[in-house]
Amino acid sequence: MNKVSIIIPVFNYAFVIAETLRNLLDQSHQNWEAIIVDDGSTDNSREIIEGFTQVDSRFHYFYQENQGVSIARNFGLAQATGDFYQFLDGDDLLSEKKLSLQLEHFKSNPQIDISYTDSYYFHTENPKLLSPNMEMDGREWMHKLQGRGYKTVRSLIDQNIAVISSPLIKASVVLNSGARFREGKAFLEDWEFWLKLAFADYSYHYLKNPDAFTSIRLHSKSVSNRYLKEMKEEVLAIRLKMNELLSISSFSSDEKEELLGFNKVLYKGNFKRLMYHVGLWDFIELRRLKQHLSTGEFLKYYFKSINHQRKELFKLWIKQLR
Incomplete structure (x- = not known):
């Protein structure tokens, strides 16, 4: 059974990290490792995370001085041992069947390098109200790609096509391409990462399935809500x-x-x-x-x-x- 490395950067997310980690325990696909990179949190994130590492060996905790989310993700990639990589921010959630359905997507379509799903936004105080865009007005924005090359690159030049936790990626794609996240400000580094893979001629395939999606939490600490x-x-x-x-x-x-x-x-x-x-x-x-x-x-x-x-x-x- 394929192993999925779930790479989770965390910075002062003690108020939500337990929910994120419990969410992984509910996944229908259970062969995973969670690589949690604490980017210098000053709250009690470590204490909460170690509560999970002590009872489940699939959780792995790493601490680094605060250097930014991109360095944390790159460090997580260096620790990953799975066949597939799943990025997940410390305040977000995966649907119960996301990993298993995407792995089936790969199995039935061997030419796929990157499988990506729908994503929904929610306010932390109202988790049942979901919207495909952060303005919460129901507007669809994602391009639904099926392939590689010119059309895929053009779509990514037009706009970002996926939030960080939407794709599931073959580990070989990242290892062979040498792609890493640009270090610096925590803005749009995921878009540049997807671009690098598209220019390297890797294929993106959108998985349309109502049971496969990621949920992005909107709250006062969200990078997406700041620094417009x-x-x-x-x-x-x-x-x-x-x-x-x-x-x-x-x-x-x-x-x-x-x-x-x-x-x-x-x-x-x-x-x-x-x-x-x-x-x-x-x-x-x-x-x-x-x-x-x-x-x-x-x-x-x-x-x-x-x-x-x-x-x-x-x-x-x-x-x-x-």
């Missing part, structure tokens, strides 16, 4: 990385040209949205952003930003009048 401006800036950095990956890819010249053009259009759109979050008179920040575009393009987005903020002030004024 920084996250938008990280999108720009990743789009520049896409250009680098495209330049060394094996795509034809026509495919490269199309993908580079597609990425450039998206880059400019992302830049415009970032400008909306910069103060109109924050000249130090504006000067820093200016280096990414020509003077003409920068001025165009600057005036669009003025118009956007004018509209927002007008909406606020109308609301106050009512």
